[in-house]
Amino acid sequence: MINCLSHQIKVFTLLITLSLISGQSVPTTFHFSPPLDGFQAVRVVGSFNGWNNADNTFRLYDNDGDGEYTLTAPLPINVTHNYKFVLDADWGQAFTDPDNPLINTSDNNNSILNTTDPMITYFLPRDITSSDDMFVDTTTAGLPIRVVLNHSGGNPIDLSSIILEIDDNSVDDPSQYYDETNHQLIYQPNEPPSVGEHTLFVSVTSDAGTVTKSSTYLYEPNLVIYTKPTTFYFDANSSRHSYMQTINSVSLMGTFNNWNNQFNPMQDDDGDGVWETTIELEENTWDYKFQLNYSFWTVDWDNPNFNPDNPNNNIISVIPDSNSSIILEEPSQGKIFQDGSSNVQFISLLDPGVFGEGIDESTIQLLHNGNSINFEFLSTTNKVVSNIDFSQSDFDHIEISFTNNVGNSAYREFTYGNYPENSGFHFVDAIHDQTYDVPFTVNSDGLDIKSFHITSSPTFDKLQFLIEMMHIDDRTRLGLLITNPVTSLAEDSRNCDILLPDWENEGIFLSLSSPTSSLFNPDVENRIQENRNPETFGDVFIDIDETLLNENQFNFEIELMYLDSLLGGWNQDRNFILFSYLAEEDGSGNSFEITPNENGYSSFEDPDIYDAIFVRDECWKKRILSNNFPVDHPYGPMLSSLDGDGRGIGTLIAEDISDSLATFGPVITFLTPSVTYWYPDLTVFGTIDDSLVTSAVFVFNGEENTINVNSNEFSFNVTLNEGDNFVSVQAMGSDGFEALSRELVLTYQKDHQPSVTIESSVNEGSIAFDAFGESPDSLGITYYWTSDSDNPSGLSFQGPPYLPSVTVSIPSVDGEYFINVLARDDANRTTTAQRRFLVEDGVVHIESIDEHANWIDDAIFYEIYPRSFTTQGGFSGIQSRIPDMVDLGINAIWLMPIYQGPTLHGYEITDYFNFEEDYGTAEEFQDLVNELHENDIRVILDFVVNHTSIQHHFMQNVFEYHQYSPWADFYIWDDIPGDSNYEYFFDWASLPNLNHNNEDVRKHFIKAAEYWVNQFDIDGYRCDVAWGVEQRNPLFWQEWREALKNIKPDVFLEAEASSSEYVYFENRFDSANDWDLRNKLMSAMNGTVSIDDLNDEIQRNYPDNALPFRFLENHDEVRIASYLDSERSKLGHTILLTTNGIPLIYSGGEVGELTTRDPINWTDPNNIRPYFKQLIDIRKNFIHQPMIHRLENTETSNVYSYASVSENHTVVTFANFQSGEMEIQCDLSSLPDEDGPYFLTNLIDGSIIDISPDNVGSLPITLNSFDAKIYYYANHTMDIDPVEEAIVGHRFRINQNYPNPFNNTTTIQFEMDITSKTMIQIFNILGEKVVTIHNDIIQPGSHIIHWSGKDQSGVNVPSGLYFYRIQSNNRVLTKKMMLLK
Secondary structure: OOHHHHHHHHHOOOOOOOOOOOOOOEEEEEEEOOOOOOOOOOEEEHHHOOOOOOOHHHHOOOOOOOEEEEEEEEEEOOOEEEEEEEEEEOHHHHHHOOOOOOEEOOOEEEEEEEEEOOEEEEOOOOOOOOOOOOEEOOOOHHHEEEEEEOOOOOEEHHHHEEEEEEEEEEEHHHHEEEEOOEEEEEEEOOOOOOOOOEEEEEEEEOOOOEEEEEEEEEEOOOOOEEEEEEEEEOOOOOOOOOOOOOOOOOOEHHHHHOOOOOOOOOOOOOOOOEEEEEEEEOOOEEEEEEEEEEOOOEEOOOOEEEEOOOOEEEEEOOOOOOOEEEEEEEEEOOOOOOOOOOEEEEEEEEEOOOOOOOOEEEEEEEOOOOEEEEEEOOOOOOEEEEEEOOOOOOEEEEEEEEOOOOOOOOEEEEEEEEEEOOOOEEEOOOOOOOOOOOOOOOOOOOOEEEEEEEEEOOOOOOEEEEEEOOOOOOOEEEEEEEEOOOEEEEEOOOOOOEEEEOOOOOOOEEEEOOOOOOOOOOOOOOOOEOOOOOOOOEEOOOOHHHHHHOEEEEEEEEEEEHHHHHOOOEEEEEEEEHHHHEEOOOOOOOOOOOOOOOOOOOOOOOOOOEEOEEEEEEEHHHHHHHHOOOOOOOOEEEEOOOOOOOOOOEOHHHHHHHOOOOOOOEEEEEEEOEEEEEEOEEEEOOOOOOOOOOEEEEEEOOOOEEEEEEEEEEEEEEEEEEEEEEEEEHHHHHHHOOEEEOOOOEEEOOOOEEEEEEEEEEEEEEEEEEEEEEEEOOOOEEEEEEOOOOOOOOEEEEOOOOOOOEEEEEOOOOOOEEEEEEEEOOOOOOEEEEEEEEOOOOEEEEEEOOOOOOHOOOOOOEEEOOOHHHOOOOHHHHHHHHHHHHHHHHOOOOOOOOEOOOOOOOOOOOEEEEHHHHHHHHHHHHHHHEEEEEEEEOOEEEEEOOOOOOOOOHHHHHHHHHHHHHHHHHHOEEOOOOOOEEEEEEEEEOOEOOOOHHHHHHHHHHHHHHHHHHHHOHHHOEEOOHHHHHHHHHHHHHHHHHHHHHHOOOOEEEEEEEEHHHHOOOOOOEEEEHHHHHHHHHHHHOOOOOHHHHHHOOOOOOOOOEEEEEEOOOOOOHHHHHOOOOOHHHHHHHHHHHHHOEEEEOOOOOOOOOOOOOOOOOOOOOHHHHHHHHHHHHHHHHOOOOOOEOOOOOOOOEEEEEEEEEEOEEEEEEEOOOOHHHHHOOOOOOOOOOOOOEEEEEOOOOEEEEOOOOOOOOOOEOOOOOOOEEEEEEEOOOOOOOHHHOOOOOOEEEOOOOOOOOOEEEEEEEEEEOOOEEEEEEOOOOOOOOEEEEEEEEOOOEEEEEEEEEOOOOOEEEOOOEOOOOOOOOEEEEEEEOOOO
16 A cells, blocks of 8 residues: 555554563663643653553653753663654654754654663764754854763763764863763863864763764854745645545644644635645755644645655745745735725735845835826835725726845736626636747737626526637637536646546536637637537537627627526536637647747646636646646646636626526426446436426436426436436426426446356266356356366366366376366357366365465565656566566566556556556556566556545546435445545545445456456456455455456465454455564564564464465565665565565565665665575575474574475574674574485575584574575585675775766765774865765665755755765775756
8 A cells, every 4th residue: 555554554563562682771861842832741752662652651851940851761772763752642743853863764754763882862962964954053152062871780881981072172081071860971162163064073981882973063153044934825625635524724734843733823814715824934945744623634735846755745945035026915816896996905015035135115116007106115014005096997907016125126917807786797817927938929918818707698598708818819719618516627628738627417618719710620619519528519609709809809609598408507606717728730729738948848747728717816826737747746647727716716606697697497407417327227316496396397218207396306217228318307487487407318338248157076087067157138158168278287078068067087197277168148248267176196176265376375476666667667667677577586576556546656546447547558568467477477466445546436426416426335424425524544535445335336346356357367466455345344355256266266365454364364365464574573673573573473373275475675664775774684585585475575675775666776786686586596496385493592582593394395594683793503403314414505605514413403603794594404415506796795885876867865875894984975066065974983884875965054055966975094985976956
């Protein structure tokens, strides 16, 4: 599942009780000064207490009242902990430790603590953080140097060993500043430090060892920190956020306020649905998102900028500058005044910019319709105030400008309207607000909409439209949509790359053009389009008044009765959308594709419209139209949309135009949707707005029936014919006028597909198979039986193979067999079924439903995220790497979702029968599957059936038609479907849960699963959130398994559910996720779980046929090479591949990939792929669902030794879970020793150990840090080709950064061969130092470090060529890299 699945994973980790494995602990001091008042308790919460935020054992107290809360608590030594400070057990008030520079940026910005003995908890002033933030001391005297020291009880600190250095200058006798009672060394230098960067160093020794720490900070006593007022908006009118409840509060949360929901509440003072707040922010790039009602998280859908390292967060870059700006306060842009508005107060705020040095008052200008007018400038608030007469014209144009004192100017213009009451509907748009430039042959005003007016004809039977443009060009085009309110969106009809309300059967669309245009296309322009899909035009053509075109006006009429016939009567809201676009020069009537030449983008996702009305102002217009995501965006591809109030939609009722419009009979509205039904018997519901109407004429497929109307409602039962059915209703209103509804089209599509199942029995010398076919149309069925081509030998039929029942002789060759039957009905429709059976020594075993195929026992899975697997992407990219997969040795792949959906990760699906567009075609997918099969690699798809996307047409139809939608019961609602809250897990509001108690839901998604098996011969499914489906209806997975095993008995079915819950193996799945082993193995490598606990998990007893799905990494979990290192990745995968269960490698893990879903770096910088290849080879040749026997050794708390015993092989593994060399003696006396002597052959390097009576009980083994050795135990030796690459020692080297070129953040990997103080610095092309990103002691091994493209002051550096240099002792290595923004 997507990243949010970590919620479920954490449920398991919360159950882990910390064990002080070694029996040793060190008192550890925490301190925190909360930034809020009014709390009751402060606690430190972390991995050391199971993240229990109410654990009073870890409560901090402020005993001296200085505002700093402290706690000293024992923690186990040599363990890495994550933690946060939490107020009042409220995760909304959780804080990263501000005095700890180590931050886990990949896991909620938890603080990181590495416990040692002795222990340095804090070294202040604080060092540069993991996020590259440097601490700045702005005090006059300079802050004191503060070191918080702790030690275990038996190992006191040797005070004489304390070394304290300031810029490499030693402090004399620093022990005199140490206070044992509070574990602190505090030293205040006599003189403040010099202005600039400083480095501190401390070293402390006890009998347990020596620890060192350094800190680099900046001293700037005169530093002025500039901030910039930054406004954030959350628009509840946007269709993209999926929160259906009433919004009572919105909190702005981000890195600038420690993700706290108390600091920056947002307000919607005018109730228009736009929540906003303005805060002062320092220069930086900040992460943020919104929290609704203190519980529901949502991104800012109007900001297309997301953190590439954490795509769940938006980012905003704040740069204090000298740019001037103007903010309108009142009246709002486009406001319409009535007659007599002669004294309107105009107020505008002038902002000179942070560095603008104020406003040059002499430059302020205020113009009304081109004439200067008087104003008052309020210098204390920088506001311009003027009283303006808006009564003299129907269109008023205001211009305001000024220049700040450094010469930067700002200019804005605003428009207003003044029209008599009861004169129709009027809208005045901002002018000169086009989104793009135009080609040089087009007038720049030719796409600028000035105003929009609707009035009624004198006879009240027509709507008269007047659209004023700034200019009408030969290529000027307008799109006008009139529709009933709908909830779903669809692409426009003229290839403008914009999403509009899906007006299918609910509205009309009109492309407007000057009929004299040289590119005029009468087939699609000035002609009303009545249906979106398929595109259908009626016979109504729009007559543009050509005499007004010269005045830059489109003037035309539409008959009201015609509109009512398509939309129904106008007794409810109607939505209007109007936008401009540039005609393509081919005369097609479609839009011109915007490119960078017009200041657009090269991607096809940017909208190709220039202007749109019904948007709040030009700033919001730019915000909405720039909000589109390309295909490689985390939420892409996604088009911009005109989708709500103030966002491009104007909502009108008939009385907004004239009170006389609604006089033509009652309004008839269908509540039943016009969709394709899978069942014939249907009740059509509707309403008639005239309460005095008691009857109506219901016309179904031309047949009239009189029906009753009760309380404005009617219903009528119909039986649909296959294909399209037509419904209309006629009613005479109490006013004497008759009304006719729009035509309702109801389509019935019957499933004619026959089905067949197989039953079998074993007789003496033969096997009987019986086929049972069924036709929904009661047609006759014939059968044809065949032996599968992959059988060990052919099947011998004892009669003709075309009867319903056949008998075959028991094969003489042992193995796994399949028999197939094809059933054909009298209409020539076909279906198939297959049965699996085993033969051993003449004995036949017919597979039962809970058994699995032989290949699954030996499967080695390889998970692929198509977007990150290759730069080529998609199916062809995967196919290009098949030789690499074959070389690696895996034999099954799991493809993350490949179905159509709106997000990159794929788990939000809108069409279960179609491909993600950028992945490829059906033919390309079939080619991929075929080639994988040719190379003996099985193909498993991710199956997502707990939920659909909220954008799935099922859900969108429910939102629109509520309980009358045929899919209303496909989801789970707490009240009226589509008008109440729906069920979803965690904060996955865009993923509504399906109702599996509905038989139609179960049938539909079983059919979807069968489709991919039948159509493409895929080999199984990994089922996302399988636990959620099981909670709601245990029946579904059983029906699903039975259906799939009927068509392909060797299909593999895996559940994203806990393998410790055995219900998932009861006629449901072959395998389930072993999160318990993953968590314990990760914790064992981290030192927080004992090897005893790990062994217990590995040796857990599972039911027959149950196979745990075992992994360390997948798309939801952090990469081990990133979280720990490549050595422990090799160690952990050694355990996976030498024990029982089904092992999984997440693609890229074999080359030390650091990111979860970014493009994989296949360069294998740490050279670990050969080791993985050998591991897989060992698994395939020597380990077959083994029994695991633990072997005793002399370091059982640090080294795990065990034998993997398969039918013909025994493999012995020794795994060191400690950093540092371990010498052990292992007892092998429990292993078989008959027909000796025995040997251990190292399956990695080929070395051999002789086993003798003298050493069998105490065999000496030496293991390096986090090392594993794998031996073949037998009474003979093995010839092994050593994996040379896998056993190369570390050397001093630095790898090429990745990615390169990079934008924002890059990763640098390097190796150290000795322990030494190491400095890594970045230089620009002039040789000037940009930043020091590391300066501390480094141990031998592989290491990674990140650079976020910032200098020493935390300022983003410009694009260009940079050099990174590593210096260790007298050795220096340098490489270059490219930053491209």
